[in-house]
Amino acid sequence: MVSVKLHSGQTFSAEPGVSLLDSAKAAGITLEYSCRTGRCGVCKTTVLSGDTEALKGEASLTAEEMAAGMILTCCRRAITDVEIDAEDIGALGDIEVKTLPCRIDTITHLADNVVEVILRVPPASKLHYLPGQYLDVIGAGGLRRSYSIANAQRTDGKLELQIRQVEHGSMSRYWFGDAKPNDLLRLEGPLGTFCLRDKSASTLIFLATGTGIAPVKAMLEQLQANPELAAGKKIFIYWGGRSLTDIYWAPHLEGLNAVFIPVLSRPDAQWQGRTGYVQTALLDDGIELDHAVVYACGSESMIHSAREALNSAGLPVKHFYSDAFVSSN
Numbered sequence: 001m002v003s004v005k006l007h008s009g010q011t012f013s014a015e016p017g018v019s020l021l022d023s024a025k026a027a028g029i030t031l032e033y034s035c036r037t038g039r040c041g042v043c044k045t046t047v048l049s050g051d052t053e054a055l056k057g058e059a060s061l062t063a064e065e066m067a068a069g070m071i072l073t074c075c076r077r078a079i080t081d082v083e084i085d086a087e088d089i090g091a092l093g094d095i096e097v098k099t100l101p102c103r104i105d106t107i108t109h110l111a112d113n114v115v116e117v118i119l120r121v122p123p124a125s126k127l128h129y130l131p132g133q134y135l136d137v138i139g140a141g142g143l144r145r146s147y148s149i150a151n152a153q154r155t156d157g158k159l160e161l162q163i164r165q166v167e168h169g170s171m172s173r174y175w176f177g178d179a180k181p182n183d184l185l186r187l188e189g190p191l192g193t194f195c196l197r198d199k200s201a202s203t204l205i206f207l208a209t210g211t212g213i214a215p216v217k218a219m220l221e222q223l224q225a226n227p228e229l230a231a232g233k234k235i236f237i238y239w240g241g242r243s244l245t246d247i248y249w250a251p252h253l254e255g256l257n258a259v260f261i262p263v264l265s266r267p268d269a270q271w272q273g274r275t276g277y278v279q280t281a282l283l284d285d286g287i288e289l290d291h292a293v294v295y296a297c298g299s300e301s302m303i304h305s306a307r308e309a310l311n312s313a314g315l316p317v318k319h320f321y322s323d324a325f326v327s328s329n
């Protein structure tokens with residue numbers, strides 16, 4: 001057993017052969033994570049002292065980041081006592097991850113290539129989660145895919161998902177072909193650490209591309225249901241798509257001091273709105289970033305570019321929270 005020290009001074013023991021992320025979890029400590037497979041980069045942190053060893057490939061680290069001592073906690077174990085620049089996300093520690101049976105309640109086309117699937121779980125086993133988190137749906141033959149939950153907790157316990165069609169995707173064939181109300185599936189969740197944080201920030205900025213708007217919708221519903229969380233805050237929601245058909249949802253922003261800014265990268269001739277990429281539109285708006293917190297969800301390339309551009313423009317490094325969608329066929 002070796003010991004791992006966090007930024008806060010908190011320590012936990014790490015088992016040999018177990019990732020830092022899982023060792024922390026076994027000790028009741030939640031470190032930032034999403035995919036758990038080395039692909040999203042959310043669990044990236046810096047080793048301040050000690051030695052670690054990779055248990056699997058760290059696909060989302062660049063050569064420069066590796067040279068600078070960065071690691072992925074989902075992929076690395078400690079081989080000596082180590083200190084890492086990570087923090088315990090206390091708020092998520094008490095939430096139990098469950099595997100539950102569920103049934104499809106409704107399936108609705110939101111766009112040609114996006115469906116909304118509403119799942120219902122047995123009344124006695126409501127899923128408790130924080131808006132922003134995701135779940136895995138487990139279908140026939142154990143096929144498993146991750147989807148953000150698109151709603152804040154509902155009194156009926158139903159869970160909304162927004163699912164984009166993936167070309168040649170095995171699960172897509174199900175959602176866009178065979179799926180029907182009352183189908184029995186299983187889900188595992190809630191997963192990931194994407195959720196509202198830094199309650200003191202005066203400006204909240206949401207950046208989304210495609211179905212990355214789903215967890216943003218859930219977080220906006222949470223803000224509306226808890227006016228004390230939104231009080232005194234200015235909220236900006238940038239949602240990027242290629243063309244107008246990608247903007248398949250319109251937010252209800254009653255009670256929030258919020259603006260919604262759809263941004264198209266390949267607009268049709270009649271589009272009068274913003275064009276380009278979401279992170280560029282945000283920078284063009286000249287929003288004061290010192291006291292802002294950014295929540296970004298969508299493609300890996302948007303998240304990577306947004307993080308770099310916003311940090312260079314003055315957003316404090318730790319004020320950027322993200323959940324990258326890593327696609328699977």
Ligand code: FES
Binds near residue numbers: 032
């Ligand atoms: S790369 Fe570690 S959680 Fe995604």
